[in-house]
Amino acid sequence: MGQMRTEExxxxxxxxxxxxxxxxxTLRALENFPIxxxxxxxxxxxxxxxxxxxEAAALANKEIGALSAQKAEAIVEASQEIRTGKHDTHLIVDLLEGSGGTSSNMNLNEVIANLAARLTGKPIGDYAFVHPxxxxxxxxxxxxxIPTAMKLAVFRVSEGTSLALTQLAAAFSEKKKEHSQTLRLGRTCLQDAVPMLFGQTFGGYEAVIERHAKHVEELRRQLxxxxxxxxxxxxxxxxxxxxxxxxxxxLSALVGNEIKPATDPFDGMQNLDACARLSAEIRNSASSLWKIANDLVVLSSGPVGAVGEVTLPAIQAGSSIMPGKINPVVPMAVCQAAFAIAGNDAAIAIACQQGLLEINCYGMLVCDRLIDSITLL
Known part of the structure; x- marks a missing residue:
């Protein structure tokens, strides 16, 4: 067993x-939350x-005279090192720690304080110079x-979401042009209805995905x-x-975007509705993709014993005992991701609703599930 140190x-x-x-x-949180x-x-x-x-807090406290320049500079240097991922092995609190983010915040505070000690030639655990x-x-x-960090994290992770949706809409636009004269049988309630064009089908897909791209970008700005x-x-x-x-x-200078305080600070502390709205729009986007994927599954079904109007690319074998059978694996994967996003949104909605009095203690779950949804989408 390696050398140990003690703390009271x-x-x-x-x-x-x-x-x-x-x-x-941090050690106590590690023991309490093996989740x-x-x-x-x-x-x-x-x-x-x-x-x-x-880092922003240290700079602000130095500016108003609450921290000495030496202390603030040590905290800033330590914070910058942490941002590189160099010390991730010391950030060990479980994602779903049950202390409303206190344990996560303290994990960072302690690591920064010990890095500051080391940077100034003092032993780890000596908080005389910089205290957590x-x-x-x-x-x-x-x-x-914690709610500030989670909003900034989600904002950063969702940076490419609207672009990805816009690119998909553009792909549907190309299909709309390619099949502007291709006839198909329109169906309602899965029954034969009236003739239409495949280009019109793809135009509908383009429009809904463009709309989701716009709404996602608007909502992420609220973070x-x-x-x-x-x-x-x-x-x-x-x-x-x-x-x-x-x-x-x-903080605005560090993030590269203008960060604004909540108009009413008590509202800002109590409510995570901006996260709930973004989650709902991510779910809506996934639901539209789910519908499109289902359309492709139905239209490619058969091909002899069912609709068989669309042939999807054969990207892998569909069965070990039925040679030549090709499954619509990409649309089905899209559906599966959409199911997971719907589940995440349900968890986020419950967590946002369950805030008690002056704060919401479930921000870490909201952050984790929302980032998962964005990644899946």
Whole structure:
């Protein structure tokens, strides 16, 4: 067994690996929440977003005189190192930790404080110079930091979503032109109806996907309104005069987009409706793709004993005992992804509704499931 170090917490003395950059709060969370086996470091863009907030907070606190230049610079350097992914092995709290993001926030605070100690020639665990709470977390609470980080992470992950939908719409547009004179039998209730053109079918697909691309982009922009500066419940208690304005200015510079405070800080702390709306639109987009995929499954069915109007590319064998049978594997994969997105949206809707009083404690689940939906889409 390797060398250990000790730290005191409310439950007594605890042992930590000597080279661990995390501290006692992180260790306790590790013991309390062995849930998914996935750490906060595995959630795309979340840790970099949280580290940017810590960097912006340090710069703001230095600007208003709440932190010395030396302390702030050490926190900034440590936060920048974390953003590179270099220290992901020390960010070990489970994604679905049950403390409303407190454990995730403390994991970052402790790693930054220990990196700051190491950067200034002090031993890991020596918080005399930079303390996880008193300095790294100055003017902050998990209650405003975590929802801000999750919104920024989702914003970053969804950067290419509208573009992907627009590209798909363009592909349907090409098919519309290619089949502008190709007749087909229109059907309603799966019964023969009236003649139409395949180009018209693809035009309908193009229009709905273009509409989803527009709505997704509009909704993701709402994520740039965040509750940072509200600290515990929205009053801003424990942050100093001038901090909020400074931290938003520095964070906007780091993110490269204007980050705005919630018009009403108490609303900003309590509600995750912007995430619920984006999730619903991601689900709507997936549902439209599901419908299109089902159309292709039906139109390619047979080909002798059913509709058989469309031939899909044969990209893999369909059966080990029926030679020549080709399954519509791509449309079926699209449907399967849509099912998963629908499930994620249900979980997100419940989590957003279940906020209690001044905060919503389920932001980590919302962030995880929303990022999964965006990735699947």
């Amino acid at each position: 917490d409310v439950l007594g003395e605890r042992e930590l690996p000597a080279d661990a950059l995390y501290g006692i709060n 998914t086996g996935r750490t906060i470091a595995t959630l795309p863009e979340f840790v970099p977003a949280l580290a940017m907030i810590k 709470n008193d300095h790294v977390n100055l003017g902050q609470s998990a209650n405003d930091v 740039l309104v965040v509750p940072l500066g509200g600290t515990a419940v929205g009053t801003g208690l424990n942050s100093r005069p001038g901090y909020k304005q400074a931290v938003f200015r520095h």
